[in-house]
Amino acid sequence: MQCVILAAGEGSRMRPLTTSRPKVMLPLAGKPMLEHLICNVRDAGITEILVVVGYHEESIRTWFESGSKFGVSIQYVTQRRQMGTADALKTVEPFIHDTFLMLNGDMILERSDLTNIIDLPSPVMATSTTTHPESFGVVTVANNKITSLEEKSLHPKSNIINAGAYLFDAEIFAVLKKLSLSTRGEYELTDALTDYIGDGKLTAYPLSVWMDVGYPWDMLTANEHLLERISSELNGTIEENVIVKGQLILGKGSVVKSGTYIEGPCIIGENTVVGPNAYLRPGTTVGNNCHIGHAVEIKNSIIFDDTKVPHYNYIGDSVIGSGCNFGAGTKIANLRHDHGPVKVGGRSTGRKKFGAVIGDDVLFGINCSVNTGSSIGSGTRVAPHTLVTGMIEDKTVVK
Template identity: 30%
Template sequence: MIVIKAVIMAGGKGTRLRPLTCGLPKPMVPIINKPVMEHGINLLKRHEITDIAVTMAYLPENIEGYFETGKKWGVNLNYFIEDVPLGTAGSVRNTGDFLDETFIVISGDALTDLDLDAAIKFHQFNNSKATLVLRKEKVPLEYGVVITDDNGKVIRFLEKPSWGEVFSNTINTGIYILEPEVMEYYTKGENFDFSKDLFPRLLNDKIPMYGYVTDDYWCDIGALEPYKQTQFDLLSQKVNLPMGVKEIEKGVWIDEGTLVSNNAKLIPPVYIGKNCVINENSSIGPFTVIGNDCKIGPSASLKNTTLWNNCTFGSLSEARGTVICSKVTIGSKVKLYENSVIGEGSIIKDNSTIKQDIKIWPQKTVEKNATLTQNLIWGTSAKKNVFGVRNISGDLNTDITPEFATKLGAAFASIFKDEGALIISGDESKGTCLIKNALIAGVQSTGTRPIKVNNCLLPMSRFAIRYYNALGGIHVKKDPTSNNRVNIEFLNNKGANIPKNVERDIENTLCTEGINRCSVEDIKDVIEVDNLSYFYGEECKKLLQDINQIKKNSPKIFLTSSSQQELELATALLKSIGCKVDVEITSKPSLDRIRARVWEGKYSFGALMQGNGESLSLVDGKGRVVEKENYFFLVSLLLLKKGEDINLIAPHTFPTVFENLGKTYNRQVVRTKSNPASVMNEMLKEDKITGNYLQFILNYNAIWGLGIIVDYLVNNTITLSQLISELPVYFYKKQEIPCDWEDKGRIIKELIMENKEEDLELFEGVRIKDERGWGLILPDHELPVFNIYTQGHNEEYAQELCDLFTEKVKSKLKNQR
């Protein structure tokens, strides 16, 4: 094997690992008493790779001060510091002349026992210019997903996909074997990434790029759970790496200078570092790691727990699944529960209790007899993923507590760089008001001004953001299915739901406690708005062509909804522009009921509003229903006939007959991801009021939508029935198949591999073409299910394809089990 060089990327801050990384770069976090990067250096040395570059950005002095020249480990270390962020590949390119021969890139904050020789031989055998080390992962959302052909050649990849974009369960480990010429695509000092920038260019230019799939151990220690699990895996000897310490009995490793009382109980597997004292009657293990110079008091008990160096653990104290950083003092009779973390230099005094999931930042003190139920910095602990497909929802005072809502408000306000206000709105139910007030407190704590809009439907909140030129908004509403459940939606400055990257920013802020706090004098007063409904109605009238013509014709409309407020707002608007309106409020609105009323009362049309202010279904004078996809078609047709200069925007799952509408009117069709935020933000791409803004209004603002539809019908002397008669005919089916989360990536990959490339479309999920039409298999964003969408050339073909792909997915699920 040729001699090659290595680059260790060691610039990680480890924000999701805080408080472990508050004063420590992520590569220096200890795994079995050694920095994780040290395990990587030892692995390279065992494979005779000794010329190593280290790229650094965050606290580089900690890394260089520990490893120095690398002589102690038998390697030669060369350090390169980024003054400004350069991206993953940019940091490697920053090593300049070091990259003069084949080199391997590894991460300084992942643990692996990869057989480097085998991976390098694979690279050489295939004459590859870039080889990505891959492995299979059941739930691949936090990684880059890669698919290769039968020979291992990379044919597609995507960085950190949503479930709809998962087309494989094979992930990118971030370990690469590269030829130096591939780095010439960019210049030294440029900011660029491997997965986002370099690899797509190599793929596009058909440069040989391969994926080496390994079963060897690999784990990124980016969060607390994998950090703990990696230690447990080493203790269980699932990782082929030396412990570097004598094993005094099966599963018990103790380093030199440590004293263990004869009465102490060591339950394997256990690791204890140098110069420790383990006092009488203490119980250590299983799965406990103790660093150097630690003292464990009499009758103490530790299970599934990690102590770093120079810690004191008091008598009769207990730790269960805790990580305790260096120089921490734990008093007597202290209880530390699962997933708690104690930051460096903290003091936990006697008889204290630290509850499950609580994190304590460095240099904090917990007084005697205290019970800590919140993080000792701010708020309560947060889940890593809190967003569903378009909102955050949960049971009041269980999933969504006032404490959590306060932190949410603060996290959302913290992501904005500019000064401004945030709209906080919602209905007036008790639970909603409780959460709104908590959100407002969080927003105020960052120095951002809250504008509280009372008794407000979601489209009104969208309108308020634009009307008051706000940074964004948060809308809270009671869930219609349960009085004890609330939904929270986050909106951007255009009134659309925030995209996925902003959701991730909020989630990361929650996890890392990266909230911006203001001083007392910077706290802004709350502005309360009680009369928005008036301005909301008046603004809609500005979008209408001729209100006087509507008043002359006095069209008669029948409305029904489960929401009294929605009916009142819609009635007020329609009457003010000259309509005659009859309404019916019911807890279970029925389209059949509307059909009967429209037929009997000779209404122009009937409308069912879903109570959320957004969704609208129509019934014409002939009793025909227009809802869901047909409603989407209807409003697009209306705008085209109005002569609006628009792109036709539709989700990827929508029937492809939509393209025919675009061809007829010579308009471009733009497909988006299926989540509502993607559709909304595409429609609101331009700041000015255009046809696409009207498309947004008609699809996400039922009350304004009614006004625009009435205005169009009257001023063009056309009935709803006539407009419906122009809708295209198509044959479309939907089906849902339950599955396990871990099966999603595997099944999508199998479907890709067994179909020809020319028959596939991988924009979201996998669309498979067929002579009878097409089928789209899409993993659900929120639920453990596959969604099947099919379109056929006729009704029979659509059903056949639905049955075919349903059975295909079910068969693959069954075969795996």
């Protein structure tokens, strides 16, 4: 069996983190999101993978290459125009042999569910449940069959949603050729499922675990979930008088300096220096070539590669891009005074604690304060002693 993974989109809701990379290459638990998916597909027994690429496709091709180092064979197909999921799927038609698994590239699934799906007769749609079905394609199910599908309804008929994982055979391509443009100006895969639903052919498979990584704060939820499963692996150097409690993955060439206190689960990448006297709290993932310095506290955050947080800083419940530098004393707030859910750009994160989303190459002067729910664009420069709040565009100078 083959697997098709759709990874061509930018992920505009993830900006500024997707300014220079596709959404599927955002890191979760020390690996690109797409790598977790590919490894689960492999472990489910599928080694022939077609990845549909587009936006910043070079980063995907460079990271995964032929797929051999991940135990799979990867073939890339470029979607030249971003014209919807059905258009993306049509690009792989010449390479499909028979039955295939199709996955959106921006979600977290369990290997066991993929194994169960491919044992079913096609066509199959994976489903999940949510407390906010109005944000997704809502389905109704009777006797394990999908009976209706409605996209982003203001009055959902159920809390069961289309999870973006399918089992198809080559018959789907004949259906795709009959599609017209949707009201959004795209060719929608969900429109192609109408015939299957009307004929009572589309089987529903309820996933045991499903996480849609649609917004930056969803990365924290997914990261927390993945970190719960790690086992300690210490490939770097831990100096004397370091306390480690819980699980820790420490990459090659990394050093944890004296006086540092780590509460796992945490991941520290390769060639990263932590300490002296730093405090890493549960849920923290630090990338490669980073510096987490003296008297720095980081809690439940994702720090991308090449970022420096060197002196007297606090980062809580935040997602920080690559190549950033925090001036001494710069801190990120992560809790509202009324303890209500934090909003970013007017949209609720659903989280009582959330700090900020910071793009790549953001430089802070000393003693800056970043307010809860801030989003700071890539390439921004922040002057010393500055309060940063709200939505900041890329390459802004904040004084």
